[in-house]
Amino acid sequence: MNIDIKHRFSSLLRHLALAVTLAAGSSxxxxxxxxxxxxxxxxNAASGYLDMQLSASGGVPLATAVVSNMVGFGGIDLNFGVTAVAGGFGFRNDTPNYLSHTATFGGLLSFDLAFDGAYDPLTQYVSHFVVTAYDEAFAPQGAFDQATGALADFSWTPSLTQGGSGSLGLAVSNQSVTVVPEPAALLLMAVGLVAMALVLRRRSVPPRHRHGAGMGFGLAA
Structure with missing residues (x-):
């Protein structure tokens, strides 16, 4: 019986770890x-442009995207429908928009991205934040999606209920693009895993041994 509990405990932890890994990679x-x-x-070029755009349409639940902490970018080449916000730029899906920066290729370009938006009981409209790269002659760079030219496509699906949380998906065409949650999000997931592990460990110990010597830890009531 004890061996079976330990097996289930170990198996569940592996599944939780896998879930966190998948979450960090795609959602x-x-x-x-x-x-x-x-x-x-x-x-294939030494310089060019790094462009960003949030899909927009009339009469859809509002969604916003904020780009901040941009590293490695040059000056603004083109900007319409995008507003300056603290430390970066704000996009709305109810306003046609496009943001293009000059860039020197060969190194690493990075930025932070955050989404928010209104809820939508029907979830009829999914907003797409697309990142593309072009050389000086406007030829697409990297391994891009043939339909959109995107290196990466971030899709925002609104919450079904008011006060709920929407979700962010990711389609990467270029494997040179990496996406990770910010440290605070990673810490939250880690705390959740540790808490789950402690609860399962407590349940796996027979009641008569929970307050015995040598346990090494205790849980507050």
Missing amino acids: FASAGVIHVAIDTSTF
């Missing part, structure tokens, strides 16, 4: 900030 909590890094050393 993120709505309120979190993600860090995006693009390795441009594989591009």
Whole structure:
């Protein structure tokens, strides 16, 4: 019996760890900030442009995207429908928009990205934040999606209920693009795993041994 409990405990922890890994790679909590890094050393040009755009349409639940902490970018080449915010730029899905920066390729470009938005009981509209790269002759760079030219496409799905959390998905065409949650989000996931492990460990110990010597830890009531 004890061996079976330990096996289930170990198996569940492995599944939790796998879930966290998948979450870090493809889907993120709505309120979190993600860090995006693009390795441009594989591009076929020395310089060009790094462009960003949030899909927009009339009469849809509002969604916003904020880009901040931009590292490695040059000056603004083109900006319409994008507003300056503290430390970066704000996009809205109810306003046509486009933001283009000059960039020197060969190194690492990075930025933080955060989404928010209104809820939508029907979830009829998913907003897409697309990142593309071009050389000086406007030829797409990197391994890009043939339909959109995107290196990465971040899709925002609104919450179904008021006060709920939307979700952020990711489609990466270029493997040089890496996306991770910010340290605060990673810490929150780690705390959750530790708490779950402690609860399961407590349940796996027979009641007569929980207050015996040698346990090494205790849980407050």
